[in-house]
Amino acid sequence: MTIDLVVPEEVELTTLLDELRKLSWASADVLMAYARGEEPPYGFQKSLTVEEGGDGPVSAADMAVNELLISGLKNNLSFKDWDILSEETSKEETFQRDKHKKDWCWILDPLDGTKDFLQGSENYAVHIALIYKQKPKIGIVLIPEKNELWIGIIGTGAWFENRDGIKNHFSFSERLDITKLVLVSSKNHQQSILKNLLSTLCFGETKKIGSVGCKVASILRGEADVYISLSGKTSPKDWDMAAPHALIEAAGGIFTHADGTNLIYKDTNYSQSGCLIASHGKCHQKICQKAMEFFSLEEPEYLV
Missing domain, CATH: 3.40.190.80 (D-Maltodextrin-Binding Protein; domain 2)
Incomplete structure (x- = not known):
């Protein structure tokens, strides 16, 4: 019988989720600091404005969270045999598409909803997905300004929790027409x-x-x-x-x-x-x- 994996056999799901929680809330700290023009944590530099000759808060926030997520996935997990594809790294001149051929792959968007982020809206997010043979298995959507970390595991279920780890119930609407x-x-x-x-x-x-x-x-x-x-x-x-x-x-x-x-x-x-x-x-x-x-x-x- 074929086992429908959601993580590699060598990976313990609970340990993986704990690491994803840490990375997600660290990302929230970084994004919220940039959104408010404050000094970001974890040693990231405060962004310059475009007028000052910098790339602005969005570029700084994107790259900081990108670095945080990729280094966390590479350095804090014992399993190494997966690709990591990010919106930011795909833009780099050194990016080589033909090297991303492994069955397991992380797909990251460090900042989804750029215009909302710039406009001071709460509707921006961090996306973290694990796919296997081109199909999604785990989906993480972090919404920093709402204090919501959404976690979905194919075949298991989905929920959202706050920074304190308190899980919350949700339900689809009953609208059918x-x-x-x-x-x-x-x-x-x-x-x-x-x-x-x-x-x-x-x-x-x-x-x-x-x-x-x-x-x-x-x-x-x-x-x-x-x-x-x-x-x-x-x-x-x-x-x-x-x-x-x-x-x-x-x-x-x-x-x-x-x-x-x-x-x-x-x-x-x-x-x-x-x-x-x-x-x-x-x-x-x-x-x-x-x-x-x-x-x-x-x-x-x-x-x-």
Whole structure:
């Protein structure tokens, strides 16, 4: 019988989760310091403003959390035979894609929701995902300003806890009628095709939040029911989707392409192109069906 692993056989899950908690809350300390213009902990330098000749608080925060997470995963865990893919390291000139071929891989987004971070909003997050053979197994979404650490383990379940380790219950909404569902949408990515699709689907209400992790957390809390991503000139990347995907699936929700196929990670360009739909799962198939009908009739070239 095949065992569906969520961590390598040599790794003890409880030990791994304890380390992820430490790294997550350390990341929260760093991001919140930069967000408030304070001196960051752990020896990271206070950011310069762009006017002072620096790269600004976002770049400084991204790189600090990136360094913290990668060094923690490399140095504080005995198991070493996994890749680490981060949004930040993928930008480096020395990055070599063909070296990232191991079955186990961490996918990191040190700061998801950059514009919310800059605007002083609470809707930014840290994404940490562990994938195995291109499929998500563990998803961590940290929302520092809400004091929420969301943890999802495929086949086990999902929960969120505060800095004191107190676990909290959550529940999806009971909304089933598509016309009553609450969509959670991006504040800054509203291309015309998406607007037309949403007009066709006729959801009951739309809430706008920046970070994908924060969007999915709002679905788990029952505040929203569905999230739709539609790539345009650019596509979201693995680090945008992997942790939220693992989290909502572990909780019993669904995250797929509009045609119902699964998201695959570490594929071409690390892109997640097309129409992606995450929901509480109770009418996911119906949403996907209506979306595919829209593309077939109104935007057939989008499916090519």
